[in-house]
Amino acid sequence: MAAPKQSAKEPVKFIGGHRACAGCGFPILLKQMFSSTKDPVVIVSATGCLEVTSTIFPFSAWKVPFMHNAFENSAATCSGVEGAYRSLKKQGKENQNIKFVAIGGDGGTYDIGLQSLSGAMERRHDMLYITYNNEAYMNTGIQRSSATIMGAHTTTSPAGKVVHGKTQNSKNLTEILVAHEIPYVAQTTVAFWQDATSKFSKAFSIEGPKFINALSPCVPGWGYHMSQTVKVSKMAVETNLWPLYEVENGVYKINYKPKERMGIEEYLKLQARFAHLLKPENKEIVENIQKFIDWRWEQLLKKEEMTNKK
Amino acid sequence: MEKTIVARTGNEAMAEAMRQINPDVCAAYPITPATEIMQIFSSFVNDGLVKTNLITVESEHSAISACMGSAASGARTMTATSSQGLALMHEILYIASALRLPIVLAEVNRALSGPINIHCDHSDTMGERDAGWIQIYAENSQEAYDLLINAVRIAEHRDVSLPIMVSTDGFIISHEMERLEMYPDSEIQKFIGEYKPNYNLLNIDNPITVGSLVLTDYYLEHKRVQHEAMKNAMKVIPEIFAEFKKVFGRQYDFVENYKCDDADYILICLGSTAGTSKVAVEELRQEGIKAGLLKIRVFRPFPAEEIVKYISKAKAIAILDRSESLSTQAGPVATEVKAALYDAGKIIPMQSYVYGLGGREIYVDQIKDVYRKLKNTKISEQVKYLGVKE
Known part of the structure; x- marks a missing residue:
């Protein structure tokens, strides 16, 4: 784990000049990830904002090896990279100690890349999969994904006269990964520097498949001011919408329990994607969101209790 | 060795x-x-x-x-x-x-x-x-x-x-x-x-x-x-x-030229059908029909010049496509061979066939019939289906 001051002194591996929006979450996440290991890192990325903003030919923002293949196959492609490394190492043709990281947005992870991710985790490749979850298909212009939360306005779940944003709750991908019974699964978000870096550090120290689901706020997709990324990220945790927790070898640990959870309305108010929900006639939707958050939190508490019984 | x-x-x-x-x-x-x-x-x-x-x-x-x-x-x-x-x-x-x-x-x-x-x-x-x-x-x-x-x-x-x-x-x-x-x-x-x-x-x-x-x-x-x-x-x-x-010790090339040099009638195909066609060529030659076979082995890159070299003296050509492009024109092999001939400035009567889809068997007699039709009947601009129940 590296403190922010220390990490500021380290050589930058994702350099300035990339074209991510001001206030975007994933450049922060990348900094947290890179500052969490001294070993060389190879990145395999899905198609998405991260890839298109950092590799516009003939430029590249990457000071580490980086490969992009397609939208739905970063985990499968990384399987091949790690598979080649393993083969060459066994033959004595490779002697570096490399960490492999596959990255995708929520579209490339929760949806179109789910099969590829599941396969890679089941095969126990030594890789860390990170999803920078901004809760919609931001790169193609803010379409709903299975990570989009209920009520959110997206361009394919618009706040209309009859239907008021997305009508389904988000898929609990973190729990799907827990069900893969891999050594390490965690949720984090950009605002919690210590939490994120300690999770990346832990993931890098473990051999085998690891998964980190990182909530990554999106300025144009969520509709907040670019200066508010950290605040929005923090509030997702304070409201219990995005609990910080980790599951190590099946044992749950909630890393932060708000003394008093904040009502979801405070969070919704910050973002244009929820503006329609604040109208009195949509009160019920907000109540349902709140109920769902509380239910999920209760489930999580039970899982923590159950897996920590002596 | x-x-x-x-x-x-x-x-x-x-x-x-x-x-x-x-x-x-x-x-x-x-x-x-x-x-x-x-x-x-x-x-x-x-x-x-x-x-x-x-x-x-x-x-x-x-x-x-x-x-x-x-x-x-x-x-x-x-x-x-x-x-x-x-x-x-x-x-x-x-x-x-x-x-x-x-x-x-x-x-x-x-x-x-x-x-x-x-x-x-x-x-x-x-x-x-x-x-x-x-x-x-x-x-x-x-x-x-x-x-x-x-x-x-x-x-x-x-x-x-x-x-x-x-x-x-x-x-x-x-x-x-x-x-x-x-x-x-x-x-x-x-x-x-x-x-x-x-x-x-x-x-x-x-x-x-x-x-x-x-x-x-x-x-x-x-x-x-x-x-x-x-x-x-x-x-x-x-x-x-x-x-x-x-x-x-084994010779390979883009195409396999099987008795095309003096052939009047040449059939072009890919894969295992070439083996069947070689038997047909032998039997027809005994009947006095100068049959030849050109098997395309490398399809990409497309060996246009090689193909033209072996078929340009034929009186008529039959092309067997084991796939359909559903363009209402010929299959992919036929259209590419046609393009190759055009570039070489050759116009040779050519009958295109679609055959063997979904594993439908192809027999020596059917191939012999293809050669005979090249010799005896008018070439159709339409692609023909070989061995189909109609």
């Missing part, structure tokens, strides 16, 4: 070639009729006969994706598939060729759904003919074995650096036991040499970005370079074939 004579099916022959090639990585997914190749190869892996890291992925899409990751990381990489599997790879096949990754794919030709069918036709590989892969069609087990070995050299040649697929006809060759001459493992290793990648993702000291976003300013240039690589393959393929002949 010492040769071992064994009885092997097409799939077994391809698996044996893979064992002797001994790739660093294989990523594959089962599909009839190619399943057996990876099944046999899995035994080679688990019996310690190869050094290969076998990645048993959860789909063909992931198979080719993993192959790309592997090949980009400096590992010699192979896979095998068929039909729907190849179609599922479609999206990634184009990326593999654009990133110039010399992946070698053992393909077994099977009809594409629908309706679902597991038997031979060429619709799967013909569907990928514009994917930027080199395509070689094997007539029998021996060719499948030899050409898969050649494929490694062709794909990895510095001036080519393209992925390659070698295919056999599903069941007809993949599951038929034939005589196979195998060469010693050490000779194969000597022939293919060590894989020296053009670039290596695992080079930490000199990090590279692979798979960039290329917009309007450079995309066209990328494709132009691929075009050049295919043209280079036209030069490199005969060089590798010549070297193979020198070491192993």
Whole structure:
């Protein structure tokens, strides 16, 4: 784990000049990830904002090896990279100690890349999969994904006269990964520097498949001011919408329990994607969101209790 | 050189070639009729006969994706598939060729759904003919074995650096036991040499970005370079074939010229049907009909000049396509041969046929009938269906 001051002194591996929006979450996440290991890192990325903003030919923002293949196959492609490394190492043709990281947005992870991710985790490749979850298909212009939360306005779940944003709750991908019974699964978000870096550090120290689901706020997709990324990220945790927790070898640990959870309305108010929900006639939707958050939190508490019984 | 004579099916022959090639990585997914190749190869892996890291992925899409990751990381990489599997790879096949990754794919030709069918036709590989892969069609087990070995050299040649697929006809060759001459493992290793990648993702000291976003300013240039690589393959393929002949004694070329030199009537086809057609040619010649056969072995790059060279003196030509383009015109082989003749300034009466779809058998008598019709009846501009119930 590296403190922010220390990490500021380290050589930058994702350099300035990339074209991510001001206030975007994933450049922060990348900094947290890179500052969490001294070993060389190879990145395999899905198609998405991260890839298109950092590799516009003939430029590249990457000071580490980086490969992009397609939208739905970063985990499968990384399987091949790690598979080649393993083969060459066994033959004595490779002697570096490399960490492999596959990255995708929520579209490339929760949806179109789910099969590829599941396969890679089941095969126990030594890789860390990170999803920078901004809760919609931001790169193609803010379409709903299975990570989009209920009520959110997206361009394919618009706040209309009859239907008021997305009508389904988000898929609990973190729990799907827990069900893969891999050594390490965690949720984090950009605002919690210590939490994120300690999770990346832990993931890098473990051999085998690891998964980190990182909530990554999106300025144009969520509709907040670019200066508010950290605040929005923090509030997702304070409201219990995005609990910080980790599951190590099946044992749950909630890393932060708000003394008093904040009502979801405070969070919704910050973002244009929820503006329609604040109208009195949509009160019920907000109540349902709140109920769902509380239910999920209760489930999580039970899982923590159950897996920590002596 | 010492040769071992064994009885092997097409799939077994391809698996044996893979064992002797001994790739660093294989990523594959089962599909009839190619399943057996990876099944046999899995035994080679688990019996310690190869050094290969076998990645048993959860789909063909992931198979080719993993192959790309592997090949980009400096590992010699192979896979095998068929039909729907190849179609599922479609999206990634184009990326593999654009990133110039010399992946070698053992393909077994099977009809594409629908309706679902597991038997031979060429619709799967013909569907990928514009994917930027080199395509070689094997007539029998021996060719499948030899050409898969050649494929490694062709794909990895510095001036080519393209992925390659070698295919056999599903069941007809993949599951038929034939005589196979195998060469010693050490000779194969000597022939293919060590894989020296053009670039290596695992080079930490000199990090590279692979798979960039290329917009309007450079995309066209990328494709132009691929075009050049295919043209280079036209030069490199005969060089590798010549070297193979020198070491192993067997002659290969873009096409196989079977009695075309003095032929009045020439039939053009791919794969196992060439074997059947050779019998027809022999029988017709005894009847006094000067029949010839031109088998296209390398379909990508398309050997237009080679083809024209052998057929330009014929009185009439029949082309047998084992796939449908459903354009209402001829199949892919016929349209490309026609284009080649046009460029050469030749107009030769040509009858195009679609045959053998979904594994429909083709017999010597039917092929003889094709030749006789070339001689005795008017050529139709319409594509004809051979052996269809109408």
